[in-house]
Amino acid sequence: MAAVAETQEVRAPRRAAGPATVQPGTVWRWVVLLVAAVYFLVPLLVAFRFAGIKAFGSVVSEPGFTSSLGLSVRLAFVTTVITIVLMLPTTVYVHLRLPKIRRLMEGITILPIVIPPVVLIVGVLQIAPGSLKSTAYLLALEYVVLAMPFAYRAIDAGLRALDLKTIVEASNSLGAGWINTLVRVVLPNLTTALLSAVVLTVALVLGEYTMASLALYQTFPVWIYVNSQASGQVSVAASLLALFVTWLFLMLITVLGTRRSRRTGGGAVTLFTVARQETRGN
Amino acid sequence: MTTNTTRDAAVADGSRQTTGARGTSVVLQNLNRAFGVTKALDGLSIEMAPGELVALLGPSGCGKTTALRIVAGFETADTGSVLVDGKDISHVPANRRDMGMVFQSYSLFPNMSALDNVGFGLRMRKMGPAQRRRRAGELLDMVGLSPQARQFPHQLSGGQQQRVALARALAIEPRVLLLDEPLSALDAKVRLQLREQIRTLQQRLGTTTLFVTHDQEEALSMADRVGVMRQGRLEQIAAPDELYDHPATAFVAEFVGVMNRIPGELAADGTVTVLGRTVQVQDQGGQGDEDGQERPSAGPVDVLIRPEGLTMQVIEHGNGIVTTRTFLGSVTRVAVLLSGDVTVQIDKPSSEAAALAPGTSVSVTVPPEPVLIAPRQ
Numbered sequence: 001m002a003a004v005a006e007t008q009e010v011r012a013p014r015r016a017a018g019p020a021t022v023q024p025g026t027v028w029r030w031v032v033l034l035v036a037a038v039y040f041l042v043p044l045l046v047a048f049r050f051a052g053i054k055a056f057g058s059v060v061s062e063p064g065f066t067s068s069l070g071l072s073v074r075l076a077f078v079t080t081v082i083t084i085v086l087m088l089p090t091t092v093y094v095h096l097r098l099p100k101i102r103r104l105m106e107g108i109t110i111l112p113i114v115i116p117p118v119v120l121i122v123g124v125l126q127i128a129p130g131s132l133k134s135t136a137y138l139l140a141l142e143y144v145v146l147a148m149p150f151a152y153r154a155i156d157a158g159l160r161a162l163d164l165k166t167i168v169e170a171s172n173s174l175g176a177g178w179i180n181t182l183v184r185v186v187l188p189n190l191t192t193a194l195l196s197a198v199v200l201t202v203a204l205v206l207g208e209y210t211m212a213s214l215a216l217y218q219t220f221p222v223w224i225y226v227n228s229q230a231s232g233q234v235s236v237a238a239s240l241l242a243l244f245v246t247w248l249f250l251m252l253i254t255v256l257g258t259r260r261s262r263r264t265g266g267g268a269v270t271l272f273t274v275a276r277q278e279t280r281g282n
Numbered sequence: 283m284t285t286n287t288t289r290d291a292a293v294a295d296g297s298r299q300t301t302g303a304r305g306t307s308v309v310l311q312n313l314n315r316a317f318g319v320t321k322a323l324d325g326l327s328i329e330m331a332p333g334e335l336v337a338l339l340g341p342s343g344c345g346k347t348t349a350l351r352i353v354a355g356f357e358t359a360d361t362g363s364v365l366v367d368g369k370d371i372s373h374v375p376a377n378r379r380d381m382g383m384v385f386q387s388y389s390l391f392p393n394m395s396a397l398d399n400v401g402f403g404l405r406m407r408k409m410g411p412a413q414r415r416r417r418a419g420e421l422l423d424m425v426g427l428s429p430q431a432r433q434f435p436h437q438l439s440g441g442q443q444q445r446v447a448l449a450r451a452l453a454i455e456p457r458v459l460l461l462d463e464p465l466s467a468l469d470a471k472v473r474l475q476l477r478e479q480i481r482t483l484q485q486r487l488g489t490t491t492l493f494v495t496h497d498q499e500e501a502l503s504m505a506d507r508v509g510v511m512r513q514g515r516l517e518q519i520a521a522p523d524e525l526y527d528h529p530a531t532a533f534v535a536e537f538v539g540v541m542n543r544i545p546g547e548l549a550a551d552g553t554v555t556v557l558g559r560t561v562q563v564q565d566q567g568g569q570g571d572e573d574g575q576e577r578p579s580a581g582p583v584d585v586l587i588r589p590e591g592l593t594m595q596v597i598e599h600g601n602g603i604v605t606t607r608t609f610l611g612s613v614t615r616v617a618v619l620l621s622g623d624v625t626v627q628i629d630k631p632s633s634e635a636a637a638l639a640p641g642t643s644v645s646v647t648v649p650p651e652p653v654l655i656a657p658r659q
Contacts, residue, residue, distance in 0.1 A: 163387055169356055170389040170447075172376040174403035174454060184402075188393040 044243075047236050055237035062234055068223035071136060075219065076205040079143040083151045083201050084194065086144065091155045092186060095164050102156075109152040112145050117210045120145050136217045143205050150200035158193020162186075195257045199250055206246055305332045306367055306457040306490045308353070313362035315348055315514075322348040323359065324514035333488040335481070336519070337505035339498055341537070345514040346494045347462060353492060354460050355379050366457060377406075379458075382451030382489075386463040388443045390435040396422060396446045397431040403454035421449040424483065441472035448480065452487065459484065459491040465500060477504055498538050502526070510534045528564070532656035535586050542592065542626040544648075545658065546585040554655055556585040557601065557620075557648050564652040586654040589615060589629040593647050596637060600645035602626075604638050614638075618646055 059065060094105055112120060124142045125133070132138050164186070171181040187194075212219040218226065220242060228235035308330040315323040322345045330336050338346040351357040353364050355376030363372045371379060382403075390399050401409075401418035409417070422431050425445040435443055444464055451459060461480070465473045481504045484491050495501050501508045502522040509519035510533070518530040529535035546556035553560050594602070594616070602618040605625065614635035616628050626646065630638065638644070 162392070163389070166385050166387050166389045167391055169354075169376070170383065170385060170450075171391070171402070172356075173354060173379075173381055173383040173460075174450065175377050175380075175406035176402070177377050180406060185391050185393075189391070 044240070047240055051233045051237040051240060055231075055233040056241065059234055059238045059241060062227060062231075062238075064218060064223050064227070065238070068218045068220045071217065072206055072220035075136065075140050075143065076202045078137060078140040079147060079205050080198050080201045082140065082144045083147045084197060087148065087151045087155055087197070088190075088194070089182075091152060091159060092164070092182070095156075095159045096168060105152065106156075109149045111149075113149050117142075117146075118214070121211060121214060136215075136219075139212055139215060139217060139219070142211050142215075143201075143208060146208065146211075147201040147204050150204065151197040154196035154200060155190065155193050158190045158196070161193075162189050192257050195253050199253050203246055203250070206242065307332050307365075308458055308490055308492065309365040309368075310349065310353065311363045311365060313349060313352060313359045313364070315345075315352065315357065315359050321345075321514045323352075323362075326362070326511075326514065326516055328509060328516065328519060330490055330492065332490055334506045335484055335491040335493060335504060337493040337495055337501035337508045338511055339495060339501040339508050339537075340511035342496060344511040346496075346511050348514075349511075350460055350462055350492055350494045353458065354381055354383055380454065380456055381458045381460055382454055382456030383460040383462065384444065384447045384451050384464040386466055388435065388440065388467070389447055390438075390443055390450070392435050395432050395434055396427060396438065399435070399446055400450045400453050403450065407454065418449075418453060421453045422446070424452075425449045425479065439472075441468050441476060444468065444476060445479070448483070452483070452489070456489065459489045461491065461493040463495055466495070466497070473500075480504065502538070508538075510537060512537075529654065532586060532654060535654050535656075540589050540627060542587050542589065543584040543656070543659065544587060544620070544624060544626060545622060546583055546655065548580050548583045548655060550580045554583060554585055554653065556653070557646060559648050559650065561648060561650055562652040564654050582658045583655045584658050585648070586656055587626075587648060589627040591649065591651075592626060592628045593649060594618065594628050594630070594644045595647075596642055597645040598643055600643045602644050602646045604640050604642040604644060606640060607635060607638060609635075618644060620646060 091105075094102055121142055124138070124145060128138055128141055132141070167185055167189070168181055171185045176184065207221055208219070209221040209225065213222045213225070220238075224235045224238050224242070227238065308328075310326055310328040313323045313326040314321070324345075326345065326349055328336065328349075338349060340346050348357060352359050355371075355374065359372070363370045365371070366379075390396075391402065394402065397415065397418050400421050401414045404414040404417055419428065419431060422428050425448055427442060427445055427449070430438060430442060430446075435446070438446065444467075447464070464480070465476055468476065477500060493501070493505060502525070505522065507519055507521055508525050510517045510525065512533055518525060518534045520528075520530075525534065526539055529538060535541050544556055546554045548554045548563070549560075552563055554563050590613075602620045604616055605619050606617045608615040608617075609632060610629075612632055613629045614632045616630055616635055616638050617625055618628055619625050628646065
């Protein structure tokens with residue numbers, strides 16, 4: 001109750017004071033927003049002007065567009081599945097049984113960000129099954145490593161917003177075994193966090209260049225780069241298109257996820273934090 | 283004793299509903315559990331009769347929650363066993379123990395409506411959707427929450443959530459109901475209402491119930507028997523009035539209710555002289571006292587007497603002076619400063635206490651009844 005009441009109390013006077021007197025804080029907020037908008041939007045506008053409308057039409061018919069995009073989408077799918085299957089049970093287990101090693105887990109999962117991609121490739125090559133080594137899906141294994149920090153943090157944030165131990169015990173005491181508890185109780189309360197993990201993983205795979213290009217596979221980002229040697233305009237158009245599609249995808253997941261989680265009392269879907277509303281008091 | 287008579291009456295007139303719960307006895311047998319060097323449970327044994335509500339009362343860290351969690355199957359005892367209807371369930375996993383549990387923190391599944399929460403256990407028991415919804419509806423009705431059936435936990439108040447949790451635990455007709463401080467997160471008024479509701483339901487259904495709390499008022503008002511725990515051991519288990527009137531140890535005496543400590547002198551013949559009167563010492567079960575100290579055989583001790591156990595008269599140049607008065611309704615608690623810088627609390631009917639303004643000189647005496655003693659502090 002306290003939390004709800006507070007926000008309402010804080011908001012009410014601000015709204016009333018809004019148009020009449022503009023507070024300095026409000027001005028600064030808009031300045032920061034404007035500067036950020038200029039920083040992000042101007043390059044996009046320039047790119048758009050450089051590409052020209054026509055280039056967008058011809059992107060789709062460019063040789064290699066379909067195959068490279070198809071490869072990237074397949075890789076995104078495989079990577080996401082492996083990442084979730086690996087990270088979800090691990091994170092749940094750590095929260096339930098080994099809360100003490102949570103910090104260690106955070107440390108481990110940050111490693112892929114600090115270790116250079118080349119080292120990761122070598123590492124994955126050492127342990128990957130031979131049959132995979134000649135296929136593009138080897139990349140998926142590498143992407144799983146890259147996606148780990150993001151997926152872990154998203155799921156971890158979701159679990160922190162739940163009283164996992166209590167609801168798992170409640171579920172057990174009502175007769176549910178582990179599978180039922182995971183499928184009916186834990187997962188439905190983690191949809192938001194899982195969506196975040198999926199979004200981050202997909203975005204990462206669709207944008208990854210270094211590893212794919214080192215491994216000589218033409219994923220979408222590699223294709224864009226290669227194509228830019230031939231036609232700068234088309235490749236810029238393709239980049240913009242990719243950006244727009246990814247953005248649309250993110251928005252869609254965010255809106256859907258938020259609607260769903262609001263219904264059951266969860267907070268808005270953001271990529272790293274899943275805030276759960278305070279329970280109303282007594 | 284009122285609680286017992288009510289329960290016996292309920293049994294006699296057959297108003298106890300026939301559920302799977304009927305006739306379940308629970309025995310905790312010499313439970314030991316250590317976390318590192320800390321002994322959470324140190325040889326705890328309790329026998330619960332079918333349909334009985336036993337409260338485990340004690341300060342935080344006394345092991346009461348550990349005991350409950352061992353019964354629930356969320357913890358395992360190092361040694362000892364839990365018997366339900368005579369069968370050792372120590373190796374039965376929590377989800378097959380058939381025990382309803384209400385937790386201290388809100389434990390409803392956030393993704394399910396109140397109705398689905400209550401129906402969850404039935405679903406796990408493969409009950410069909412229609413029957414399940416009907417039964418869950420009945421239980422919500424029983425806790426007075428039918429109008430909230432379609433609401434999600436975040437739309438319910440804390441008290442409502444705990445009532446749904448209670449309905450959810452009872453829906454599976456558990457053999458044993460386990461309550462882990464279910465009221466401690468609620469505010470005073472709601473706590474009082476829910477306390478009565480839990481007790482009424484428990485008596486109606488006749489479900490053997492283990493209730494853990496640190497709130498003595500809660501324990502004394504709800505339970506058939508209260509077990510006072512300390513450092514993993516059971517100090518005393520008895521009916522509330524017995525516990526209050528005849529505490530077995532100084533710890534129980536001081537933990538349950540208000541207790542005065544008055545300096546006295548113990549003689550070798552087992553009598554103690556306090557406030558100028560020599561009285562017998564109550565049999566304290568011969569147990570060692572707090573921190574393993576043996577009871578002194580003679581010398582300076584503290585005598586333990588309840589506020590209603592002391593008498594006082596207004597008299598000039600008495601042995602005490604009234605310092606404060608606290609109005610408690612029908613009685614008023616009067617604080618009296620005795621010589622030797624000892625303050626005692628004495629309960630007086632509020633009508634009589636009007637004459638006891640602060641500064642009044644009074645004479646405080648001990649009635650000629652056996653008293654409890656503790657080592658001098």
